[in-house]
Amino acid sequence: MAQRGDAGGPHTAGQVARSLGVAETTLRSWHRRYGVPPHADRPGGYRRYTREDIVRLERMRDLIRSGVLASDAARIAAVQPAEPGLGAARDRLLEASRSLDSRTCQAVLTEAVGTYGIVPVWDTVCRPALVEVEHEQRADPAPATCVPREHVLSWAIAAALHHVPPAVPEEARPTVLLACVEDEQHTLPLEALAAALTERHVPVRMLGAGLPTAGLVAAARTLSPAAVVLWAHRPDTAQVDALRRLRRLPPRVLTAGPGWSARRRASAGYLPTLDAALAELA
Template identity: 45%
Template sequence: MSTGAVARRLGVSPTTLRSWERRYAIGPARREPGRHRRWTPGDIARLELMCRLTADGVPPAEAARAALGGAPGARGAVASPGPPTSPGGPDALPLGAVRPECRGLSRAAVRLDAPTVAELLEGVLAEDGLVTAWEEVIAPTLHAVGRKWATAGERYVEVEHLLSWQISAALHRIRPLPEPPRSPPVLLACVPGEQHSLPIEALTAVLGQRGVPARMFGAALPAEALHDAVRRTGPHSVVLWAQSRTTADPALARSVAGIEWGLRGARTRPALLLAGPGWGADVPGPRTERLYGLRSGLAVIESLAPPRAGTGAAGAEPFAYGS
């Protein structure tokens, strides 16, 4: 197998494999001059053992020595306190049936290997696009960190913080397209008291990729500031994120949905879009909808946006959203 194919199979980056080969001599056993390196099943078995050991918390140098010294495919090169509770050892995240990239990302996060986390995120964003990368790799890994944190007391808080920071940094590196002139924006904010903003950061980034004007106000925007921002920007839609029932505020949602601006007789109100698990199934008033995911939420916002200059409904740019 090629280095790229092995990296995808193991859920690590090709750069990580090259680094392991350079630092710890854990590379292809055979090479032929003038040809790209190829990994045999025995080579891959050693890499799989090294991945399992590093996920268990074994330092990379020690894991490489054990992988090189043990029989290819052997699992017992280093003593373990007991059988692993999940794939990758007792400290691995409970991912379930996921793409290999999730396992590579989770292993790097548990190791607090920020450069590898950043590289894996850049790779999956470039290869799959933001929406698919979020739904199939980033969000499942974040949920696994949350589940591990919930069952491990104060452990893994540092893993969650490092992973969240790297995801936020990767989203902020996505450059938006130029905004069409005189087009009302989408306003995105967390409700007061809500600190979890990553999902609407992802939504803001994908809106920017589509050239949809967006104004992102981040975590815990005070109610008065939220009202002022709506009046000043005149958005066609307002997205309010609430992660938990304790932060979701239906009264605030109703007040935002009732804000008007414009000339008397032609006043306008925004559509209110409630996002996040904190909101209940019921919506608090007219022109209010629930968003249930990045892909479907993007479709809702696009349907509410006014036609771009020079295009009518029939000439609007088509998008494929899926279910």
């Protein structure tokens, strides 16, 4: 993470690259391809980054690490800059997770969701926190010490997402059906989508992790939704058979998650981000 102490800047490309954990060539590539900051060179021909520039770059880096395409990450970081309050919430969340304080983690997230809504909290607080813990696990010589922290974060995020009250009658027919493919256990991104759809009064049913294909097809027939979203976090869990069988039914089939190949994303319709999913489904 970038250093918080020198809030004003300006910062050199080398300083920013080191604080973000990326190469200077990566910063130049992002600037050239996607127009990310800084937009103007300082006298002498050297680029200098403000604190606002660094916040945007942190957001783009975190989105890319969590599986978002660089082009999409640049667009999201540009139109949804992180609120200072959300940055503070992320810091409080990470601090509480280090002491395995699940109650405080949930309280921080519930308060943030009530203030800012699901999408900003998911993109700016939850995902970056999970990414940071994941990178700590990779760097730790004894990664098992980080596992309880990851579980605390996951539990608190799920609890906060479930706290969003339904805005549609329980008996309303679901227009969106959400499910993980068989053998897939990563549910948090789908739970964020379910909460965001609920926030927007869209009837949704969440079927959760590891749903066998036969059960998924049966649920789609029973519920008759307008769309089915299939999440795959890893390539080895992306079930092509599930796509084939669902395509025989009336609901529109959409894929989500980094596990789907580029070919499958193109063939079934792909939701690269939470924003994109809401634009398509809400």
